[in-house]
Amino acid sequence: MKVLVVNNELKESHKEQIKETTDKIKARVCFTDSEDQIPDDFVDAEVIYGFAMRTIAKNKNLKWLCVPSAGVDYLLKPGVFANEDCIITNSAGAYGVSIAEHMIMVSLMLMRQMNVIYRKSVSGEWGNKMPQKSLKGSRITVLGTGDIGCTFAQRVHSFEPASLTGVCRSGICGEPSFDRILSIDHLDEILPETDLLIMCLPETADTKGILSKERIQLLPDGAYVVNVGRGYATKACR
Structure with missing residues (x-):
């Protein structure tokens, strides 16, 4: 499994916690500051945390998208996901x-x-x-x-x-x-x-x-x- 994290505000302690979890489930993880920096071998990641609209529109392998925002209305429009069965979770309760x-x-x-x-x-x-x-x-x-x-x-x-x-x-x-x-x-x-x-x-x-x-x-x-x-x-x- 591949886990892609697109976020330029995570502290090193946050990344370490994510890495500990992905290691436990034997998943590969990639941290990138922006969508433009996503490596070619992670454009088909099964899990994405962050904002990567162009990637999710092409990634048919995506199973779970988690966004660091409370609102998800912009994700509920037709054509946003290549895989329409993708699970969406938000960060409601954090703000x-x-x-x-x-x-x-x-x-x-x-x-x-x-x-x-x-x-x-x-x-x-x-x-x-x-x-x-x-x-x-x-x-x-x-x-x-x-x-x-x-x-x-x-x-x-x-x-x-x-x-x-x-x-x-x-x-x-x-x-x-x-x-x-x-x-x-x-x-x-x-x-x-x-x-x-x-x-x-x-x-x-x-x-x-x-x-x-x-x-x-x-x-x-x-x-x-x-x-x-x-x-x-x-x-x-x-």
């Missing part, structure tokens, strides 16, 4: 903490007007009052209650929001940080009661354009939207 912290940072920057404060600090203009909002007492809605949405809820809960609502397709989620969970059918009902809308949705046929101009208009004046999911979830509003 919850990092992205949740990023969402809190962005939310605070928006609500505390850090962009305005920065511009004033550069220009030396001080003295004017700037209205600022707080996560404490805000009505927060999280659209998408997967690993990222739930991890965000766990962390933002400590800021004491007025309400913390999760919205998902099924209306079922076991994360206790949420005050309530609603199904996607109730999205239009909760938007007028939302001061901060967090979006962390995968790209599917159901999520494309889910935040339309009409739904944005349902939000209260001064509400904020933070989207860390696919950009296709929002429709261009002109």
Whole structure:
């Protein structure tokens, strides 16, 4: 068996762990920084970790593709794989903490007007009052209650929001940080009661354009939207 690893960010300790595992199963492993560097004798590898779109489109021998991303929508289109029976696994669960912290940072920057404060600090203009909002007492809605949405809820809960609502397709989620969970059918009902809308949705046929101009208009004046999911979830509003 051949195992191909296409990744330029792995530490030597990671490579050693992979090598220990492949040795146990008597598989050959090749590490390469990019798809352009794949040796000829590994273009037909049975296992690939990383991004190698041209290779998987030609490799009929490929049995398992593992990607270092949570989303796999770009892999589910016709013609992507030479072997349509290839198993795909992703890295869902690996990014919850990092992205949740990023969402809190962005939310605070928006609500505390850090962009305005920065511009004033550069220009030396001080003295004017700037209205600022707080996560404490805000009505927060999280659209998408997967690993990222739930991890965000766990962390933002400590800021004491007025309400913390999760919205998902099924209306079922076991994360206790949420005050309530609603199904996607109730999205239009909760938007007028939302001061901060967090979006962390995968790209599917159901999520494309889910935040339309009409739904944005349902939000209260001064509400904020933070989207860390696919950009296709929002429709261009002109």
